[in-house]
Amino acid sequence: MPPLSRSKPVVRSVEVHDVRFPTSDQLDGSDAVHVDPDYSSAYVVLRTDVDGLEGHGTTFTIGRGNGLVAATAENLAQRLVGMSIDEIENDMLAVWRRFTQDSQLRWIGPEKGVVHLATAAVVNAIWDLIARQAGKPLWRYLCEMEPERLVSMLDFSYVTDALTPARAIELLEEGRAQHAERMAALEANGYPAYTTSCGWLGYSDERIRSACEASLAEGWNDFKLKVGVDAADDERRCALVREIIGPDRSLMVDANQRWDVEEAIDRVNALSAHDLRWIEEPTSPDDVLGHARIAREVAPVKVATGEQCQNRVMFKQLMQSGGVHYVQVDACRVGGLNEVLVIMLMAREFGLPVCPHAGGVGLCEYVNHLVMFDFVALTGSTEDRITEYVSHLDEHFESPARVKGGRYYPPLEPGYGTHLRPECIARFLHPDGPVWSERNRLRKVSGE
Amino acid sequence: MPPLSRSKPVVRSVEVHDVRFPTSDQLDGSDAVHVDPDYSSAYVVLRTDVDGLEGHGTTFTIGRGNGLVAATAENLAQRLVGMSIDEIENDMLAVWRRFTQDSQLRWIGPEKGVVHLATAAVVNAIWDLIARQAGKPLWRYLCEMEPERLVSMLDFSYVTDALTPARAIELLEEGRAQHAERMAALEANGYPAYTTSCGWLGYSDERIRSACEASLAEGWNDFKLKVGVDAADDERRCALVREIIGPDRSLMVDANQRWDVEEAIDRVNALSAHDLRWIEEPTSPDDVLGHARIAREVAPVKVATGEQCQNRVMFKQLMQSGGVHYVQVDACRVGGLNEVLVIMLMAREFGLPVCPHAGGVGLCEYVNHLVMFDFVALTGSTEDRITEYVSHLDEHFESPARVKGGRYYPPLEPGYGTHLRPECIARFLHPDGPVWSERNRLRKVSGE
Numbered sequence: 001m002p003p004l005s006r007s008k009p010v011v012r013s014v015e016v017h018d019v020r021f022p023t024s025d026q027l028d029g030s031d032a033v034h035v036d037p038d039y040s041s042a043y044v045v046l047r048t049d050v051d052g053l054e055g056h057g058t059t060f061t062i063g064r065g066n067g068l069v070a071a072t073a074e075n076l077a078q079r080l081v082g083m084s085i086d087e088i089e090n091d092m093l094a095v096w097r098r099f100t101q102d103s104q105l106r107w108i109g110p111e112k113g114v115v116h117l118a119t120a121a122v123v124n125a126i127w128d129l130i131a132r133q134a135g136k137p138l139w140r141y142l143c144e145m146e147p148e149r150l151v152s153m154l155d156f157s158y159v160t161d162a163l164t165p166a167r168a169i170e171l172l173e174e175g176r177a178q179h180a181e182r183m184a185a186l187e188a189n190g191y192p193a194y195t196t197s198c199g200w201l202g203y204s205d206e207r208i209r210s211a212c213e214a215s216l217a218e219g220w221n222d223f224k225l226k227v228g229v230d231a232a233d234d235e236r237r238c239a240l241v242r243e244i245i246g247p248d249r250s251l252m253v254d255a256n257q258r259w260d261v262e263e264a265i266d267r268v269n270a271l272s273a274h275d276l277r278w279i280e281e282p283t284s285p286d287d288v289l290g291h292a293r294i295a296r297e298v299a300p301v302k303v304a305t306g307e308q309c310q311n312r313v314m315f316k317q318l319m320q321s322g323g324v325h326y327v328q329v330d331a332c333r334v335g336g337l338n339e340v341l342v343i344m345l346m347a348r349e350f351g352l353p354v355c356p357h358a359g360g361v362g363l364c365e366y367v368n369h370l371v372m373f374d375f376v377a378l379t380g381s382t383e384d385r386i387t388e389y390v391s392h393l394d395e396h397f398e399s400p401a402r403v404k405g406g407r408y409y410p411p412l413e414p415g416y417g418t419h420l421r422p423e424c425i426a427r428f429l430h431p432d433g434p435v436w437s438e439r440n441r442l443r444k445v446s447g448e
Numbered sequence: 449m450p451p452l453s454r455s456k457p458v459v460r461s462v463e464v465h466d467v468r469f470p471t472s473d474q475l476d477g478s479d480a481v482h483v484d485p486d487y488s489s490a491y492v493v494l495r496t497d498v499d500g501l502e503g504h505g506t507t508f509t510i511g512r513g514n515g516l517v518a519a520t521a522e523n524l525a526q527r528l529v530g531m532s533i534d535e536i537e538n539d540m541l542a543v544w545r546r547f548t549q550d551s552q553l554r555w556i557g558p559e560k561g562v563v564h565l566a567t568a569a570v571v572n573a574i575w576d577l578i579a580r581q582a583g584k585p586l587w588r589y590l591c592e593m594e595p596e597r598l599v600s601m602l603d604f605s606y607v608t609d610a611l612t613p614a615r616a617i618e619l620l621e622e623g624r625a626q627h628a629e630r631m632a633a634l635e636a637n638g639y640p641a642y643t644t645s646c647g648w649l650g651y652s653d654e655r656i657r658s659a660c661e662a663s664l665a666e667g668w669n670d671f672k673l674k675v676g677v678d679a680a681d682d683e684r685r686c687a688l689v690r691e692i693i694g695p696d697r698s699l700m701v702d703a704n705q706r707w708d709v710e711e712a713i714d715r716v717n718a719l720s721a722h723d724l725r726w727i728e729e730p731t732s733p734d735d736v737l738g739h740a741r742i743a744r745e746v747a748p749v750k751v752a753t754g755e756q757c758q759n760r761v762m763f764k765q766l767m768q769s770g771g772v773h774y775v776q777v778d779a780c781r782v783g784g785l786n787e788v789l790v791i792m793l794m795a796r797e798f799g800l801p802v803c804p805h806a807g808g809v810g811l812c813e814y815v816n817h818l819v820m821f822d823f824v825a826l827t828g829s830t831e832d833r834i835t836e837y838v839s840h841l842d843e844h845f846e847s848p849a850r851v852k853g854g855r856y857y858p859p860l861e862p863g864y865g866t867h868l869r870p871e872c873i874a875r876f877l878h879p880d881g882p883v884w885s886e887r888n889r890l891r892k893v894s895g896e
Contacts, residue, residue, distance in 0.1 A: 035551045063552035068562065072516060103483045104511035110705075110756065112734070113561020114516065158732040161709040161741075257558075261609040284606040286560070286761040288736055289768055293609075308558065313734040320737055 008084045009048040009133065016074040016121075017043040018067050019420065020430040021361065021393060022439065027202030028392055029062070029359070032228030032258040035202075037062035039393060040430070041361045042070040043420060044077050044121040046129055048085070055129025056419045059121040059332040060360040065114070066430065072118035077125070085133050088126055092153035096123065096338050100155070112310040116335045123336030124366070128416035137411040139372035142341075143179055147172035154342050159316045168345045175380055182376045183410070190407030191371050192382055193389040194222030194252070196359055198241070201226040205240055212244045219405040222250045222386050224280070228258030231267060238274040247275070250386075252304070254280035261290040268298040278304040278326055285309050291323030304328055307357035311335065315343045319350040328388075330357040331366035337416075340370060348378045359390035364401040365417035372410050396424040456532045457496040457581065464522040464569075465491040466515050467868065468878040469809065469841060470887065475650030476840055477510070477807070480676030480706040483650075485510035487841060488878070489809045490518040491868060492525050492569040494577050496533070503577025504867045507569040507780040508808040513562070514878065520566035525573070533581050536574055540601035544571065544786050548603070560758040564783045571784030572814070576864035585859040587820035590789075591627055595620035602790050607764045616793045623828055630824045631858070638855030639819050640830050641837040642670030642700070644807055646689070649674040653688055660692045667853040670698045670834050672728070676706030679715060686722040695723070698834075700752065702728035709738040716746040726752040726774055733757050739771030752776055755805035759783065763791045767798040776836075778805040779814035785864075788818060796826045807838035812849040813865035820858050844872040 023029050024036035040063055046055040059069055076099050080088065088095055099119045100111050109115045131138040142150065147169045156165050175182070198211035212223060225241055227234040234253070242251055253276055259267060264282035279301055283290045285308035295303040306328030309315055315334075318324040327347045329340055340356075347354045354374050356367040371387050379385075387408060394400035398419040402409040411417050430436050471477050472484035488511055494503040507517055524547050528536065536543055547567045548559050557563045579586040590598065595617045604613050623630070646659035660671060673689055675682040682701070690699055701724055707715055712730035727749055731738045733756035743751040754776030757763055763782075766772035775795045777788055788804075795802045802822050804815040819835050827833075835856060842848035846867040850857040859865050878884050 033549075033551070034555065037552060037555075061552075062555045064550060065553045065556040065563070068516060068520060069556060071519075101481075102512065103481070104485060104509075105513045107482065107485075107510045107756075108513040108517060108562050108565060110733075112758065113563065114556050115513070115561065117556060158708055158735060158738070160711075161738065260606055263608075284761045285558075286759065287606060287765065289765045290606070290609065290761075308555075310560065311734065313732045313738075317735065317737045 008086055009050040009053050010082065010084045011046050011080045011088075012049050013047045014074065014077040014081060015045040015047070016070050016077065017041075017045075017425050018070040018430045019043050019361075019425055019428045020063060020066060020436065021428055022435065023392075024063070027200060030200045030202035031226045031254065031256040032201055033256045034062055039361045040066040041420070042066055042073050042118065042121050043425065044073050044125040046077065046080060046125050048129070053129070053132060055125040055127075055132065057121045057123065057125025057128055057336070057416070058362045058418050058420075059117045060330075060363055061117065068114055069117045069121070072114055073121040076118055077122045080122070080126070085129055089130050092338070093155060095126070096153075096155055096335075099123070100335060111313070111335065116311060117332060120332040120334070120336035123338055124331070124416055124418070127337045128418070132415045135414050137369065137413060138416040139369040139376070139411060142373050143183075143376045147176075150341070154338055156342060158313045159342065159346065162316045162320060163342075163346050163349050167349065171345060171348050172377055175377060178380055179376055182380050186372060186375060186410050190404070190409045191375060192222075192386045193403060193406055193408050194224060194250075194386040195220050195406075196224045196254075196388055196390050197392070198223055199225035199237070201229065205237065208237065208240060209244060212241055216245065221406060222252065222277070224252040224254055224388075226256065227253045227271075228255035228267075231270065234267070234271060238271050238276075242274045250277040252276065252278045252280060255282050257281045257284055257308070259283050261287065261293060264294050265297045268294070268301055272301070276301045278302045280304040280328070281307070286314070288314065288317040288321050288323050291318060292321040295322055295325065302326060304355065306330065308333065312339050312342045312346070316346060319346055319352060325352060326355045327352050328355055328357045331363055331370060344370070344374055344378060353383075353385040355385055355387055358388035361393055362397070362418040362420075364389055364394065364403070365397055365399070368401040368408050368411050369417060371408060396420050456534055457498040457501055458530065458532045459494050459528045459536075460497050461495045462522065462525040462529060463493040463495070464518050464525065465489075465493075465873050466518040466878045467491050467809075467873055467876045468511060468514060468884065469876055470883065471840075472511070475648060478648045478650035479674045479702065479704040480649055481704045482510055487809045488514040489868070490514055490521050490566065490569050491873065492521050492573040494525065494528060494573050496577070501577070501580060503573040503575075503580065505569045505571065505573025505576055505784070505864070506810045506866050506868075507565045508778075508811055509565065516562055517566045517569070520562055521569040524566055525570045528570070528574070533577055537578050540786070541603060543574070544601075544603055544783075547571070548783060559761070559783065564759060565780060568780040568782070568784035571786055572779070572864055572866070575785045576866070580863045583862050585817065585861060586864040587817040587824070587859065590821050591631075591824045595624075598789070602786055604790060606761045607790065607794065610764045610768060611790075611794050611797050615797065619793060619796050620825055623825060626828055627824055630828050634820060634823060634858050638852070638857045639823060640670075640834045641851060641854055641856050642672060642698075642834045643668050643854075644672045644702075644836055644838050645840070646671055647673035647685070649677065653685070656685065656688060657692060660689055664693065669854060670700065670725070672700040672702055672836075674704065675701045675719075676703035676715075679718065682715070682719060686719050686724075690722045698725040700724065700726045700728060703730050705729045705732055705756070707731050709735065709741060712742050713745045716742070716749055720749070724749045726750045728752040728776070729755070734762070736762065736765040736769050736771050739766060740769040743770055743773065750774065752803065754778065756781065760787050760790045760794070764794060767794055767800060773800060774803045775800050776803055776805045779811055779818060792818070792822055792826060801831075801833040803833055803835055806836035809841055810845070810866040810868075812837055812842065812851070813845055813847070816849040816856050816859050817865060819856060844868050
């Protein structure tokens, strides 16, 4: 191999996998709207001409539809073949816009839904590749980048009325003198997390009790419960969890978009005896004005939302309107890291805590990097900030999120952290991997 | 064939076609963002067990991405196989929610983008089938339906803070005594239209002049010009069109989302000498608060938007916030007829004129039905209402929109009006129809 190609690795091929886990069997992840999720990954691998140097990226979905996202990701990722990593990085904004502003494809978005989810898998794979080439965990690579260079890579279109690139550079410059000290603090104390594993909607009261007690024993202090279907069930389950965790730990509830605006206000106010910290996704993720009204009318309970907030334009409005207090950006929904960074910068400008959505497949691995960057480069604060954590499926990753005692710790491995084990991809490949082909065989046998 | 199946036709099979027209050759349809559209249709055919009884539905896209929408539509439409038309109609809300609230598929939306566009093709095909079975043009079939029954078919979730089903029934009841009189008025005078054919962004000044002069001769009174790239070009083109059409006809401009919020305000105010009726799509279609601010700061120019407004929840907020004056709902983007009706009912409640988006492939045929229903069942008014019309591609439809002298006239044929001629589908099928296979062959020959 000539030295030139070793110093400037080039993307030579792309692989995309439709990987699905049959989580609906156990009702893990079940909520008021997503009653039977099969946690899934549209998984992108960018291969280079340097042996062993690959970028992996994933988008999280919950089953049907994952194939559509994977097909779209494959189409987008092919546009990178032949480009060197340096070319991609040096022209990042143009690469982003090739995906998000394709003059024909944008009609079926723009910047939302299938295409934006697919964009995320590719964009996240690019950043994984860049950080691996640099031999650094992504959060550290981002922290070390010159603010002006990082900002030049990001797309501020449609949000300059809230945050200009110049102001974004200022925000990044502000904390630079504290980076080393903040990194040391994270290594020593970690970053606060909370668990959603205790309160899935499909769980019985007994299962909730045992899960809460186990989490208490592990050191968790913040608990989230799924609500939204039956009001009497919500009341009983909130009382149960509050009784188990006591008055000093925090209890959040999550309605997963189940309610209309006025219904949400009534239902949340009916639970006011249980000292709720936040109501999450009270109504449609598209309803900025609805969230703002709910926030006014359920105070002091705060509003958390974002896991299905489609892009920076919607987040901007949620922030401008007072419709969100806890910014629960998803690492995949909004087109990947580039847009997550814009949203985190806007949250910093508005003084709102970013508490990223996690769980799913690979989301905990992603947010582990995101909150480290947020703390080191932007806020230096953990006050009123807690990041979601759900442990199931972490065994499938080569470097699972570093979580202990209810806290995330800084990732150490190069990259963006979501390499699935190859044997996992083979086993859970849809529809031809052994897990799914066996199910389909049984289904046929039983005449389903 | 047994009599039962003749009286209750059943959907027996589904065909979906990816049909694309190479409109980018001529820059027809070009604007500041969509520089090279190939107007396309994801085309659904529902076949029944009654010979000749079929429902056809289409979603409009502009090229790449049409295959994704078609694949999704096929998946959704298959869910209807085995259902009778009566079953579908009697359980319409449940059928709608099988598409829009699929517990796994909604993650990749919800109710937006690819899945909602695909839903529209299927839902519109259902209505075409229902109206054909009844032997009536769809607009008339809808007008004759009992308000309570029609409203029971529609999904008001997330919009009840703006419009309840009970209020929707009241609105439909209000005009019932005037239906016959309003129908006669439409047959006599038609419904006002405007043309977009004169001012595509890719057109030269000479071509704009000749197109405007031809349209004036045909009787058009309202003209729309694409703007948004170069400010000096916009100024010159607005002056040109205003000079040609004179001071008494109306001139609208359309920026196709090209600007950020503050830029939009400056750019529109810079054109104030030309007496603009509206600025269309000044910024991101997702920016409700941005539209509201622009509307306040460019008055008396009004704001028109909607062709890329993703669903009823976004329209609700545009109406609540004062961000839209002219409601340009698209017959395909928002999941099809059911949601269009909810949006038209909300517009009636807010007292805003509905001026549906048209052009493309099949949109003029759809809006011909929509505005007739709006006039007869909801408003009885043409004041400040004009509906878009673009004539190209209408030769491919069996029953093109009835337009003459700058006015739409009530469709007479049974159905929803978008049956493409079979020879057109065969010719423009992507990628294997002769039009595209020949292009691909030439591309290979020339080494492109």
